[in-house]
Amino acid sequence: MTIKELEAIKKKRLLENAVRFGKKGVIEHEFLVCCSTGCISGGSKKVHEAFSSEIKAQKLKNYRINYSGCFGLCSAGPIVIAYPEGTFYVHVDPEGAREIVRATMRGEVVEKYLCKNHDGRYAKVRADIDFFKKQLFIVRKNGDKIDPSSMEDYISIDGYSALAKVLLEMTPQQVIKEVLESGLRGRGGAGFPTGKKWSYAQAEKSDIKYMICNADEGDPGAFMDRVIIESNPHSVIEGIAIAGYAIGAQNGIVYIRAEYPLARKMLEKAISESKKNGLIGKNIFGSGFDFDIVIKQGAGAFVCGEETALMHSVEGQRGEPTSRPPYPTTSGLYGKPTVINNVETLANIPHILLNGGKNYAKVGTEGSKGTKVFSLSGKIKNTGLIEMPMGTTIKEIIYDVGGGIPDNHKFKAVQMGGPSGGCIDAKNVDVKVDYDSLKDLGSMMGSGGMIVLDDTTCMVDIAKFFLGFTCDESCGKCVPCRVGTKRMLEMLTEITEGKGGKEKVEELEELANYVKDTSLCGLGQTAPNPVLSTLENYREEYLEHAEGKTCRAGVCPAFRQYKINPKECISCGACSRICPVGAISKGINGKYVIDQTKCINCGQCYKICPVQAIHIGKEG
């Protein structure tokens, strides 16, 4: 493809898609249905079908139906956007689809499918919805204007223009300078300056270099990279190619985890399309630059997100880490200079090169520039994907964007950085979210998982959960991590069972520090963080458990048992009918009793009992 051809595609597609930019062209109305994993599981494919059949049934010629990427508000899916007005419909079902088509014909809006704001009023377009008001889209810019499976759509929003500009007008040094000026830091977790990493690899002399995109998003509670790939795969491809040019690599590799089948398919399709059109391959844009991208699929090992382990896995070996230095930029894949960047980092690149590094650096704080995509989940009203300028406070994210905690519960903490991160307590709600502020609080930016916890969450239980995760995923190569996490998990289990006393808590803390200081790779060094950061803020909770007193959140089974008070029971049987495991049966006196060996503590009976005869109490 030449630059002229690129321009021609852009022009043609912009005309065809004019409706998405608020102008009426040949197509007067278009509906975009989200086809990301979230909305698909909510039934968006059936919604798409309903739109198609209704448009056909009404014999509408200038109407079009298409798929779009993720809008971020996954809790309100399936989501449909209706152009040219940009009406934002949520919770759409097939019946709603038909209604929306008919209303659109009359020039009306179906109010009941609109999004409700915190004040109870309906918001018509995306910009009016509270969830979106404070967000800033850079990585996900124009995501609402494209069908992710269409290369032409991506080109219509300036896609591949950055690559053309870089290849035809800039030297690799100039590209690196631009990225350095942008202040972009790695979005995978550690926050290493991207431009610096590139310049190290660029300075190496080698016939072969590798550019790897790390899409092994293994942190539980994080799904930014999946959504970026599913919603705009070409932006990642463009980013990889630019990075490849900057460091002098001819080979690009995307290492994607096996658990993301849809993302892999989207990426495969996008890569083959860009290869077919010469956007990847030999002599791109006639510049003489050759670049190829292949996909390597992971096989389900969390540690492979660590860069040295990842490279071993690409080489077909056990994904065990090795100690650094030498850093991959000197000796990486097959011993050649290699740069490994995260998906979100690379998706930022086209924007930086197109609009300039200085421009990019205007957003954010002193040490952290640009935006960060977070996945917001847990005990919060609006779950989904958000993109915030660096330096936004936790408070703004939880209350203004997330809509606060449901069911009038109290906000307790937010867990960031997954198994390597820590909890930020409610008292630090005004902290600015950037790399350095979070580190000062013993947490970390991580890849961007943000899990909100409320007063019904037990902090010891959460620490135990993460330890269980790292213990499972420890590759076993070094002793501190392999044995240390196991012993820590045992101690935590004992504590949640109400045993061990104060000494056990102190012992746990001591061991946590050892594991942190002596493990070989990032996984082990950060594994104790969930424990250390909760110990710092919630030591009393640990002590209450260890001394056998209470679990104040009412989570740990040793401190929690559902019991029916026979004096209050009216023998209605509601509890017995709702019990999913058949643990409740009628006793000899006609009153119901719970078989504790079968009970799974789901709390259904507690909720349904019409006379509140079921109580939560401590064992014994």
Added chain:
Amino acid sequence: MEKRSKVIMFEKAISKYKKKDHIIDCLQLASETFGYIPEQVIDSIRKQLNVAKSEIYGVATFYSQFIFTPKAKYNISVCLGTACFVLGGEGLIKALKEKLKIDIGETTPDGKFKLQQVRCLGCCSMAPVISINEEIYSHVTVNDLDKILSECK
């Protein structure tokens, strides 16, 4: 034993791989073809790539994707990622164990269901989730399970 014809098909498919780097690719292909890693194909891979059996096992056992027992008709994975955990994923596992009368990693005697736990399916905004053969079920409660299981025929 797997059918000879299937194994021959598999051996043909891996004939493009020549180097040790491709152990994972071969194992992934075996998983796709057979649904698990049958012992006899380890031998096929050994011959094709000219590596020791121990090395192949070393790689295969490292990754959780590779399993050595056949899959069931319906493979239920309960997500225990952070969000799902916080919102009750553990209760789902307990209930499923009780209902199917199997433990994690086991298959029902009729080969219909297999129960697994996974660490994160990346669908945290719809937690808790379970997946059955790649299809995702969102906001699952213990009471939904009977209906979901009855849909698996």
